[in-house]
Amino acid sequence: GAGVSQSPSNKVTEKGKDVELRCDPISGHTALYWYRQSLGQGLEFLIYFQGNSAPDKSGLPSDRFSAERTGGSVSTLTIQRTQQEDSAVYLCASSAGLGSGGKDTEAFFGQGTRLTVV
């Protein structure tokens, strides 16, 4: 696609329910990132994927959070047993590659999914 696409754009869920957030990266991009942005805050790293390498999961805040990337393209972020503190905007970004630097490392973001846990 022309840009990073995320769905849904908004999600309201009840505390304790599971949610799945989807990210379609830019076509051909091999690196994919998930970030979380709480109201009025900066971006908190969650996880990134690069090709077939093991993902860097170092930012996932608890074992209720997981993500997968199927076929090296679409990614799904799953939050189990949602809590009110999970309410935030979840942003996905992709880049052409990782490499040692240069334009292929530029990360482009989607519009985000605003998650509200009530």
Place this chain on the structure above:
Amino acid sequence: GQQLNQSPQSMFIQEGEDVSMNCTSSSIFNTWLWYKQDPGEGPVLLIALYKAGELTSNGRLTAQFGITRKDSFLNISASIPSDVGIYFCAGRLTSGTYKYIFGTGTRLKVLA
């Protein structure tokens, strides 16, 4: 989570004035990216920097990769009302991980 020190946190300026903001860290980076985020939108990439000392412009925006590789600044010249938004820096460490660490953001408000 880990974040870069970004300043100022917020600023009000008059239309036509120049703006400067910066990010600093104790870590060394090999890439700096600067983004602008409008309300309800994802961050939009403004400028990318890849080498220490590099100075890059994009229209009225100019950014530099600090010579120590631990800092970067962004200047906006002759600000206009549509410059309003939140500006974020993002740095990528030189080794061990390819994740980007983001600054805490500078909220810019332009008074017409």
